[in-house]
Amino acid sequence: MLSSIFLNVIANISILCTASYIFVKLIPKEKKYTLNLQKKLIMIGIASMTNFILMLFSVNLPKEAIIDFRHIILILLVYYFGPTVSIPTAFLISVLRLLLGVNPVSIRIALMYVVLGLLLPYICSKLTKRFNQFAVLSWLNVVCVSAITLNLFFFYDDILLSSLICFSLFILSSIVVIIVTAFVEDLIKNLHLYLEIQEQAQMDYLTGLYNMRVFNKKWQTIQADKSIATTAFMMLDIDHFKWINDTYGHANGNFILRQLAVILQVGAPDNELIYRVGGEEFCIILNNLPYVEQKKTAEKIRASVASKEFLLENGAGIYITVSIGLAASTQKKDMKKLFRLADRCLYMAKDQGRNKVIGATMENE
Secondary structure, rough: OHHHHHHHHHHHHHHHEEEEEEEHOOOOOOOOOOOHHHHHHHHHHHHHHHHHHHOOOEEOOHHHHHEOOOOHHHHHHHHHHHHHHHHHHHHHHHHHHHHHOOOOOHHHHHHHHHHHHHHHHHHHHHOOOOOOHHHHHHHHHHHHHHHHHHHHHHHHOOHHHHHEEEEHHHOOOOOOOHHHHHHHHHHHHHHHHHHHHHHHHHHOOOOOOOOHHHHHHHHHHHHHHHOOOOEEEEEEOOOHHHHHHHHHHHHHHHHHHHHHHHHHHOOOOHHHEEEEEOOOEEEEEEEEOOOOHHHHHHHHHHHHHHHEEOOOOOEEEOOEEEEEEEEEEEEOOOOOHHHHHHHHHHHHHHHHHOOOOOEEEEEEE
C-alpha cells in the first residue's frame, strides 16, 4: 500500500512538472504580455487533460473514493494565470470526474471543484495583498484540502478517518506544491533571464534606446507593412561632438548623450521608434505622418535641444545644437534609399552651418 502511494506521488509530481513546463513555454517571450484566446484555450485543454491523467494515478479509497493532487493544477492556474483560465478549467475538471463514473462521490467532487474554481481566484486576490508567494500557495492548498476533508466526512461519516486521510493529503500536497512551485519559478526565472539578455542585445547600453541591429530589423518590418502608408527617417547628429569630448572629457560626452536621449523620447511621436545608430548619431522613424508634420517634429526637436542647458558631471551647464536630415517616402517604401537620403540631408545641414533641419522626399530625388 505504502509503495503504491509513493509511486503515485512520484507520478503526480512528474505529471505536474511536465504540465507546468508546457504552461511556461506557452507564455509569450515578452516582459509585458497578454495571453490571447488561442493560448488560453490551449492552457485550459492541457490543464484538463493533466487533471484527467492525475486521476488515473490517484490513491483508491474505500467506497470508490479517490485522492490525488488534481487541486494543485487548479491552484497554479489561479495564481499564475487568473480566473479566465482557472474557472473554465474547474468546470472541465468536474465534467471529466464524472466520466470515470457517476456516483454520489463523483457528483460531490465535481460540485466541489466548481465551487473551488469560483472561490479560489477571490481568495488568491485577497491573500496576495498580505502574503508572499509560497504563503499564498500554501493557503490555497489549505482551502482545497479543507474542501476535500469536508467531502470525505460527509461520505464516510467518520471525522477521525476523514481527518487522518486529509492530514496525510495535506502533508504530501504541501510538499508537492513547494516542489512544483520551485520548478515553475526556476523556469520563469530562466525566461526572464533570456528576455533580459535579448533586451540587452537590442538596447544601446549608454542611452537605453534601441540599437542599429533593431533599427535594421524594424525598417524591414515597415517596408513589408501595408498599413504604414508613409514613413520617414529623421537622422540627427550632435554638432561639434568631438570638440565636446576633447574639451570636457568622454564621461561628460556620454552624460550629454543620455540627456539628449531623454529629449528625443519626449519630442518623438513614438519613443519605441528612436534609435542610436552611431556614436553621436540618432535616427527617429516617423510613420503615417504628412511631410508637414514630419518637418514640424524635426524642427521642434532641434529647437528643444538648442534651448536646453545640458549639465556636466561637475554641475556646470553648456549649450549644444544638433543637425537633422529628414528623408520622407510618400509612395514607394525603399528603406535603404530612404536611409541614404536622410544621411545625405544630414550632411547638407552640417555643410550649411549646422543647427538646421534639411528635408527631402524620396520621390523628388
